[in-house]
Amino acid sequence: MPLSKEVRLLQSRWDGKQGWPKRLEWVEIQGIRGWTGQRIELQFPIVAIVGENGVGKSTILQAIAASFDSQPYPSDFFPDTAWETVTAAEIRTSHRDSPQSGSLPTNITKLTQRWRGLDRRKKDRSVKYIDLGRIQPMGARVGYARIAKGNVKETSTAPFEASTIERFSRIMGRDYSAARLSVTNADEHLKEDRRKVPVVARSGASSPYSGFHSGAGELVLAELLPVELEKFSILLIDEIETSLHPRTQRRLIRDIATMCRQLEMQCVVTTHSPYVLDELPPEGRIYLMESDGQKRIISHISPAFAMSKMDDEIYPEIDAYVEDERSGTMLNEIVSRSSQRDLMLRFQPVPFGAANVGRSLGTMCKENRFKRPTVVFLDGDQDQSDGCSLLPGGDAPERVVFEGLLKLGTSSGVGNRLSRSEADVTDALSQASLLSNHHDWVKAAADRLSVSGDTLWQAMCAEWVQVVLPPAEADKIGDYLMTALVLRGGTRYYEKPPVPVQSGLLGLDPP
Numbered sequence: 001m002p003l004s005k006e007v008r009l010l011q012s013r014w015d016g017k018q019g020w021p022k023r024l025e026w027v028e029i030q031g032i033r034g035w036t037g038q039r040i041e042l043q044f045p046i047v048a049i050v051g052e053n054g055v056g057k058s059t060i061l062q063a064i065a066a067s068f069d070s071q072p073y074p075s076d077f078f079p080d081t082a083w084e085t086v087t088a089a090e091i092r093t094s095h096r097d098s099p100q101s102g103s104l105p106t107n108i109t110k111l112t113q114r115w116r117g118l119d120r121r122k123k124d125r126s127v128k129y130i131d132l133g134r135i136q137p138m139g140a141r142v143g144y145a146r147i148a149k150g151n152v153k154e155t156s157t158a159p160f161e162a163s164t165i166e167r168f169s170r171i172m173g174r175d176y177s178a179a180r181l182s183v184t185n186a187d188e189h190l191k192e193d194r195r196k197v198p199v200v201a202r203s204g205a206s207s208p209y210s211g212f213h214s215g216a217g218e219l220v221l222a223e224l225l226p227v228e229l230e231k232f233s234i235l236l237i238d239e240i241e242t243s244l245h246p247r248t249q250r251r252l253i254r255d256i257a258t259m260c261r262q263l264e265m266q267c268v269v270t271t272h273s274p275y276v277l278d279e280l281p282p283e284g285r286i287y288l289m290e291s292d293g294q295k296r297i298i299s300h301i302s303p304a305f306a307m308s309k310m311d312d313e314i315y316p317e318i319d320a321y322v323e324d325e326r327s328g329t330m331l332n333e334i335v336s337r338s339s340q341r342d343l344m345l346r347f348q349p350v351p352f353g354a355a356n357v358g359r360s361l362g363t364m365c366k367e368n369r370f371k372r373p374t375v376v377f378l379d380g381d382q383d384q385s386d387g388c389s390l391l392p393g394g395d396a397p398e399r400v401v402f403e404g405l406l407k408l409g410t411s412s413g414v415g416n417r418l419s420r421s422e423a424d425v426t427d428a429l430s431q432a433s434l435l436s437n438h439h440d441w442v443k444a445a446a447d448r449l450s451v452s453g454d455t456l457w458q459a460m461c462a463e464w465v466q467v468v469l470p471p472a473e474a475d476k477i478g479d480y481l482m483t484a485l486v487l488r489g490g491t492r493y494y495e496k497p498p499v500p501v502q503s504g505l506l507g508l509d510p511p
Contacts, residue, residue: 002371003281006254007046010261011281014045019264021098022125022232029056029063031089031110032078038295044284045260046253046267048240048276050306051288056295057270060288061129061236064268067093067108068234069123074108074115086110095122126233134220135242138211143195148212152184158196164225168200171221171251175203181226182210198222216243221252233265241273253279272310277303302485308345316348318373318485321361322391324351326442326457327379330397331477333461334469338478347481355382362387375484389480392473398438401460402429404468413467417459420449429460 003011013019024042029035033056040049040060049057062077078086089110094103108117138144146152160168160179169176178201187194200222201208211219220243229235235256241249253276256267271277277285282300287309289296304315322328328349335343352358355378362376366387378385380393380400393400405411411426418425432445446456465474 004250004254004257004279006257006261007279007281010045010257013261020045020232020266021096021264023096023266024064024234025094025096025103027060027064027067028090028092029059030092032063032086032091033059034290034293035059035295038297040286040297041299042266042268043299044281045265046256046269046280046284047286048280048284049268049270049286049288050272050277050301050310052310055288055290057288058131058238061131061238061268061270063091064093064234065127065129065236067091067106067121068125068127069118069121070125070127071129073118074110078110087112093122097124126230127236128227128229128233129236130224130227131238132242134223135216135239137216138197138214138219141195144197147184147186147195147197152186154182155185155188157182157199158226160226167255168221168225171225171248171255172218173247173251177201177203177205178208179222181223196223217245217248220244221248229259229263229265231263231265233263235259235265235267237267237269240269240271241276246273246275249273249275250279274303274307274315277301277306305346316346318343318347318375318481319370320347320349320481321352321358321374321376322349323353323355323358323377323379325349325454327351327377327391327397329454329458330391330401330461331377333458333465334392334474334477335481336462337465337469337471338474340475340478340482343478343481343485346485352376355379358382358388359385373485373487375481389477392469392477396438397461398441401457401464402433402438402441404464405460406430406433408468410463410467413463414456414459417463418449418451418456420451424449 026039026041028037028039030037035056049060051057065071066074066077074091078089080086087110090107092105092107094105096102097104106120106122108115108120110116133141139148158181165176165179168179180199181196182199183194183196198211198214198219199208200214200218211222214222224237227235240252244252259265260267269276282302285299285301285303285306287298287301287306289298289309302317304317307313307315320328320331322331328351331349332344335341335347352361358376358378362378362385364370364387365374365376376388377391378388379396380391381396382390384390391397393404405414406426406429409426411429412422414420414429415422415425428445428448431448432441435441435444442453442457446453449456
């Protein structure tokens with residue numbers, strides 16, 4: 001979907017280099033929880049880091065926090081325990097302190113027993129790290145149970161500012177008239193770290209209620225929004241979507257985008273939510289994965305890519321409209337043999353029916369009227385049309401594949417794929433191609449070979465792509481799909497659509 005107004009305004013200011021004289025550019029982590037020096041670059045004021053559980057997302061937030069003087073010591077984030085000892089560790093960062101300063105690298109290290117270089121930690125930026133402790137129900141938190149019992153009285157309170165109440169109401173989608181953080185006499189003996197209890201009141205309600213009786217999402221936001229954010233500060237939030245339904249997740253990201261734009265601050269979050277990712281431009285999304293024991297950072301990913309990586313289900317990123325399912329199979333096999341074969345799990349063929357429907361879809365594609373990356377393919381027997389590409393061969397897919405295989409005498413390859421003899425396949429294809437309606441050819445040949453039509457057609461397309469289609473033609477279509485995907489970037493419209501593929505008649509000599 002298109003970016004929200006709040007994120008577009010933030011993007012416009014960031015791209016125009018209007019602000020953020022102080023910013024964190026990147027962080028590298030070495031020797032901590034499987035990290036071996038990989039760099040995480042922060043290319044947008046809001047960066048969402050996504051990946052499977054245990055891959056190291058929270059470590060990134062903690063490493064960023066540990067590199068600032070306003071946060072606890074690194075040993076608080078990465079302690080030595082009875083089961084592990086942190087050694088040969090290093091956290092490297094790069095900062096800018098002014099438009100003229102250039103990049104200023106810093107590092108802290110723990111080579112053996114102690115962390116060194118703590119005096120090099122950045123001292124002039126406020127950092128707020130919000131971990132998963134916020135998701136605990138209030139009654140389950142240490143010391144809070146006794147606040148809810150006995151003769152405990154409210155002794156002091158910090159009312160929310162009117163602007164914070166307005167933000168709270170907007171994000172929750174409810175109208176709140178008041179909110180505050182309260183301290184009770186149960187903590188009178190404490191000088192610091194007094195336990196605060198949020199108390200909110202909805203408009204029209206008879207009485208306010210505390211965090212002990214709030215919904216989980218309500219409690220999370222009531223404690224998050226009052227966090228004091230300074231100009232040029234950094235906000236770190238672990239699993240930002242926790243306890244929030246999709247609409248609230250989107251509103252929260254838009255609220256943070258406004259704060260980032262107004263305060264020239266940065267925000268780094270971890271998430272598993274496609275809704276959070278969908279609110280950000282590609283430069284604000286990072287996928288973290290492990291492969292062969294090594295961590296890999298993949299930037300500019302789409303929400304569908306991230307969800308496909310984390311789920312057993314496939315979430316295609318680009319729609320490829322085709323005339324029918326046979327055209328879709330042909331396109332799949334072409335892409336599988338192209339230099340962009342990795343796209344196989346990233347696009348889905350969508351049959352549209354009659355060619356005039358495809359031409360209408362092509363016009364919509366040319367005018368950027370689809371909300372996600374989209375391309376349109378007409379069969380090769382159609383004339384070129386605005387916004388549409390043509391499948392190769394210059395004729396209907398059935399005629400192109402049947403005639404190409406028969407002319408080159410490649411029935412043995414199809415037979416091997418189907419465990420059928422070359423003679424039986426040749427006879428089945430030859431007899432079927434005598435029928436006047438090419439739409440009947442696949443079923444007629446499949447019946448003779450005692451296989452399903454889909455099985456036969458997939459085998460034929462795979463063999464045709466391998467022995468008939470020139471590799472340059474396959475690459476042309478694969479590159480076209482990749483260009484459409486990259487230019488659209490998952491959510492952002494491209495300024496100029498990619499040039500459609502104009503595949504014509506093919507030479508029938510084997511490549």
